[in-house]
Amino acid sequence: MIDFTNCKVLHNKAYSGANGKKISIEYEGKKYMLKFSPYAKDMTTNLSYTNSCYSEHIGSSIFNILGVQAQETILGIYVVGNQKKVVCACLDFTVDDKQLYDFCAIKNTVIDSAHGGTSTDLDDIMDTIQNQTFIDASLLSRHFWDMFVVDAFLGNFDRHNGNWGFLVDAKTGETTIAPIFDCGSCLLPQADDDILTQILANEDELNARIFTFPTSAIRQYGMKLNYYDFLTSTKIKDCYDSVNRIVSRIDLEQINEFIDNIDGINSLHKKFYKYYLEARYNNILVPAYEISMAKDGDTFLGR
Known part of the structure; x- marks a missing residue:
C-alpha cells in the first residue's frame, strides 16, 4: 500500500x-x-x-x-x-471553485416543507427532490434511487442527508450532482475477525445481517427501512427502474477480481467481502428484480 x-x-x-x-x-x-x-x-x-x-x-x-x-x-x-x-x-472533488452542498442544506431551501433539513423521512425526501430548484427532478430521483439500491447491495446503514449532495461552481453557478462519498458504513465495518468467521460458517448469522440488519438510515412511518422488505414491496417506479438498472450491471466475477487485487487486505476479509456481497445480491437484489419484472405498469406509483 x-x-x-x-x-x-x-x-x-x-x-x-x-x-x-x-x-x-x-x-x-x-x-x-x-x-x-x-x-x-x-x-x-x-x-x-x-x-x-x-x-x-x-x-x-x-x-x-x-x-x-x-x-x-x-x-x-x-x-x-x-x-x-x-x-x-x-x-477532493471540491476544487476549481466547486462547493459541496449536502442534501440537508438543499432540503432547507424548500421553505414550505414541514420538516427540517435533517429529516430522513422518505416522503419528505421525495417531496424535496421534486421541489428543489438545483437539479432536474427526474435526474435527481434517478440518482437517489441508484444510490439507494447500491447502498442496499453494500449494506450501508448510514446514508443520511449530510453525506450526499450537489456541487455548485462558485464562478458560473452551474450545479451538478456530487460524486458519491462517505461509504465507510458499508460491509459491516465494525465486525472483527471472530464475527466474520461466524458469518462465513453459520447461515443464521449471515441471514441476520441480510434480512434484519443493517437497515437504511432512511425512514418510513417512523421506522428505518429494511432493505429487503422495502425493495420487494415498494410500488415506486423510479426505485424499481434503479433495481433493474443496477442488477443488470452487477458482475460478481468482476467485483470478486477487484477485491482479490486489493493490496493490504487479508484473505479472511477478502473471502468475507465476496461472500457477503454475493449473498446480498442473491437474497435482496435478485428477488426485488424478479418482482419488478413481473409487475405491470398499473401497479407502480409515481416518483
Missing part, C-alpha cells in the same frame, strides 16, 4: 463528519482527503479501530464499477507516532 506519511499536509483545508479523523494532503499534484478509521473503544468488538477505511475504498469503487459516479479512492498507510494506520485517500 502507498505510504502517505511524508505527503504535504494542506493546513488551509478541513473536513466535517463524524466517521473518523480527516486531514487534507497533496499526493502526485492532487488534493486528497485522508480518512482515518474511527477508534472502536466503545463498540462491542475486538478491533482497536473499525474497518471503515476498507469499506470506504471498496464501497466507493463498487459504485464506480456499477456506473454510479463516486469519489476516487486509494488505500494506504500513515504513520502517527509509532503506529502505522490504514487510511483511505479520497480525491
Whole structure:
C-alpha cells in the first residue's frame, strides 16, 4: 500500500463528519482527503479501530464499477507516532471553485416543507427532490434511487442527508450532482475477525445481517427501512427502474477480481467481502428484480 506519511499536509483545508479523523494532503499534484478509521473503544468488538477505511475504498469503487459516479479512492498507510494506520485517500472533488452542498442544506431551501433539513423521512425526501430548484427532478430521483439500491447491495446503514449532495461552481453557478462519498458504513465495518468467521460458517448469522440488519438510515412511518422488505414491496417506479438498472450491471466475477487485487487486505476479509456481497445480491437484489419484472405498469406509483 502507498505510504502517505511524508505527503504535504494542506493546513488551509478541513473536513466535517463524524466517521473518523480527516486531514487534507497533496499526493502526485492532487488534493486528497485522508480518512482515518474511527477508534472502536466503545463498540462491542475486538478491533482497536473499525474497518471503515476498507469499506470506504471498496464501497466507493463498487459504485464506480456499477456506473454510479463516486469519489476516487486509494488505500494506504500513515504513520502517527509509532503506529502505522490504514487510511483511505479520497480525491477532493471540491476544487476549481466547486462547493459541496449536502442534501440537508438543499432540503432547507424548500421553505414550505414541514420538516427540517435533517429529516430522513422518505416522503419528505421525495417531496424535496421534486421541489428543489438545483437539479432536474427526474435526474435527481434517478440518482437517489441508484444510490439507494447500491447502498442496499453494500449494506450501508448510514446514508443520511449530510453525506450526499450537489456541487455548485462558485464562478458560473452551474450545479451538478456530487460524486458519491462517505461509504465507510458499508460491509459491516465494525465486525472483527471472530464475527466474520461466524458469518462465513453459520447461515443464521449471515441471514441476520441480510434480512434484519443493517437497515437504511432512511425512514418510513417512523421506522428505518429494511432493505429487503422495502425493495420487494415498494410500488415506486423510479426505485424499481434503479433495481433493474443496477442488477443488470452487477458482475460478481468482476467485483470478486477487484477485491482479490486489493493490496493490504487479508484473505479472511477478502473471502468475507465476496461472500457477503454475493449473498446480498442473491437474497435482496435478485428477488426485488424478479418482482419488478413481473409487475405491470398499473401497479407502480409515481416518483
